[in-house]
Amino acid sequence: HLPNPDHIVSPFVQVELWPYTGSQADNYIFKTTFFKNNGLNPVWLGPMNPPKYFQVHEPDLAFLRFVVLEQDMFSDPKFLAHATFPIRGIRSGKSIQHI
Secondary structure, three states: OOOOOOOOOOEEEEEEEEOOOHHHHHHHEEEOOOOOOOOOOOOOOEOOEOOOOOOOOOOOOOEEEEEEEEOOOOOOOEEEEEEEEEHHHOOOOOOOOOO
């Protein structure tokens, strides 16, 4: 649940592979589409958001960062939360990470 006392949020996620360099940034950043009022039990998988694969060149030095933002029709997206994990610490399977 992504709380907001005024309304149910419309979140999206930006996933980034760190470090990356300027010209290659598009290959290392992925943004999901937002779904209106998706804040109670957010889900981003589906035809609008197919899986994204990153090529990791230095797994000992790489990090995967998740940034959750709220789509705002009248201004820039609002920051809600973020979490960063070392690539070597990520294991296959299903896991829940509280952010």
